Amino acid sequence: MKRAFLAALGLATGFAMPATAQDIKVGLLLPFSGVYAALGNDIEAGFTTALEQFGSETAATFEIVREDTEVKPPVALAKAKKLILQDKVDVISGIVSSGVLGAVRDMVHGAGVPLIVANAGNDEATGEACSPYITRMSFSNGQVNRPMGQWMYDQGIRKVYTLAPDYAAGRQMIDGFVQTFTAAGGEIVGQDFTPFQKTQDFGPYMAQAKSSGAEAVFVFYAGGEAISFVKQYDSFGLKAELPLYGSGFLTSSLYVNAQGPAAEGVITALHYVPTIDSPANAQFVEAFTAKTGRVPSEFAVHGYDAGRALIEAVKAGATDRESLANALRQVRFDGPRGALSIDPATNNIVQPIYVYETVAGTDGLTQKVLAELPAEADPVNGCEMAAPVSN
Numbered sequence: 576m577k578r579a580f581l582a583a584l585g586l587a588t589g590f591a592m593p594a595t596a597q598d599i600k601v602g603l604l605l606p607f608s609g610v611y612a613a614l615g616n617d618i619e620a621g622f623t624t625a626l627e628q629f630g631s632e633t634a635a636t637f638e639i640v641r642e643d644t645e646v647k648p649p650v651a652l653a654k655a656k657k658l659i660l661q662d663k664v665d666v667i668s669g670i671v672s673s674g675v676l677g678a679v680r681d682m683v684h685g686a687g688v689p690l691i692v693a694n695a696g697n698d699e700a701t702g703e704a705c706s707p708y709i710t711r712m713s714f715s716n717g718q719v720n721r722p723m724g725q726w727m728y729d730q731g732i733r734k735v736y737t738l739a740p741d742y743a744a745g746r747q748m749i750d751g752f753v754q755t756f757t758a759a760g761g762e763i764v765g766q767d768f769t770p771f772q773k774t775q776d777f778g779p780y781m782a783q784a785k786s787s788g789a790e791a792v793f794v795f796y797a798g799g800e801a802i803s804f805v806k807q808y809d810s811f812g813l814k815a816e817l818p819l820y821g822s823g824f825l826t827s828s829l830y831v832n833a834q835g836p837a838a839e840g841v842i843t844a845l846h847y848v849p850t851i852d853s854p855a856n857a858q859f860v861e862a863f864t865a866k867t868g869r870v871p872s873e874f875a876v877h878g879y880d881a882g883r884a885l886i887e888a889v890k891a892g893a894t895d896r897e898s899l900a901n902a903l904r905q906v907r908f909d910g911p912r913g914a915l916s917i918d919p920a921t922n923n924i925v926q927p928i929y930v931y932e933t934v935a936g937t938d939g940l941t942q943k944v945l946a947e948l949p950a951e952a953d954p955v956n957g958c959e960m961a962a963p964v965s966n
């Protein structure tokens with residue numbers, strides 16, 4: 576089966592496998608159904624792109640066991656248990672929802688299984704609930720949104736209304752923005768948290784924003800909810816009157832073309848856009864597009880960098896759960912997003928944030944970078960990182 580997977584990746588041909596080649600069993604824990612299904616698919620495609628591109632740098636073979644978390648914390652916890660106890664994986668990667676990450680944290684920490692987070696931004700997982708077994712290669716919810724508070728204030732915006740789904744990520748993303756916007760002198764004139772995965776009609780919330788006296792609206796929505804929200808914001812007639820801002824997942828390259836012209840002019844901030852002008856990104860965009868027929872999103876890059884981090888850890892000599900956990904925390908490389916490193920105080924990634932506007936391009940909508948804001952490590956948020964696990 577492992578050979579079959581390698582062959583499918585095109586890695587086996589022409590590579591002399593030593594008799595002692597190490598087998599690494601990877602559990603991919605992702606939503607393949609529900610509002611975040613497209614995100615899970617893009618992360619998986621990014622992960623396998625990295626194995627194809629960098630796998631031959633090590634003699635190890637990588638076997639993937641994939642499990643669908645849906646967007647349901649109890650389902651995800653059951654799947655994590657299965658991967659750890661039954662499949663006996665060496666490492667887990669994936670996890671899209673902050674709620675799911677909160678649910679599986681104690682299980683992976685207690686079992687001592689390394690987890691490479693490939694999306695979920697849950698601040699607590701690299702804050703008070705941090706673990707030497709959890710390394711995040713994606714972003715934290717606060718990290719993506721804090722820079723935008725100051726940036727919007729600097730653009731002259733003083734009164735903002737916020738909206739987000741009512742779960743950990745929605746609350747933490749908005750908190751990050753509010754912290755810096757109010758510290759700069761801005762005012763939050765109203766807030767709503769909409770029932771997660773249940774809200775079809777955002778009209779009543781938009782009506783509240785309209786009558787609030789706000790000069791702009793700042794939101795976090797992702798996946799299927801982002802598509803509906805952006806379309807409804809435009810058809811409600813709010814876009815011209817109340818400019819729409821948010822964290823960049825709102826207008827992700829993964830689904831911006833499903834939003835269509837409604838997304839034009841929306842300004843958001845994120846740690847990756849496919850238009851980043853660098854050789855490492857050009858190479859990634861080319862490899863990913865050749866494989867999937869679409870440009871990579873931030874989700875694809877999380878999967879790609881998680882796969883690459885795993886290979887780097889194996890190249891550094893890691894062989895089992897403990898040594899993998901230890902090596903993963905020390906990974907650093909230049910990737911499609913720029914220079915990446917892991918903050919040893921929290922195990923969260925340190926990376927720059929890009930403010931971008933969604934604009935019409937020659938091939939549909941594209942991302943125009945307006946500002947690159949410097950990389951900044953998260954505050955430790957109560958993380959007391961245990962001494963590195965022994966090798």
Ligand code: PHB
Nearest residue numbers: 672673695696744797824
């Ligand atoms: C999260 O739940 O942490 C989350 C989900 C989707 C995103 C970003 C963050 O696009």
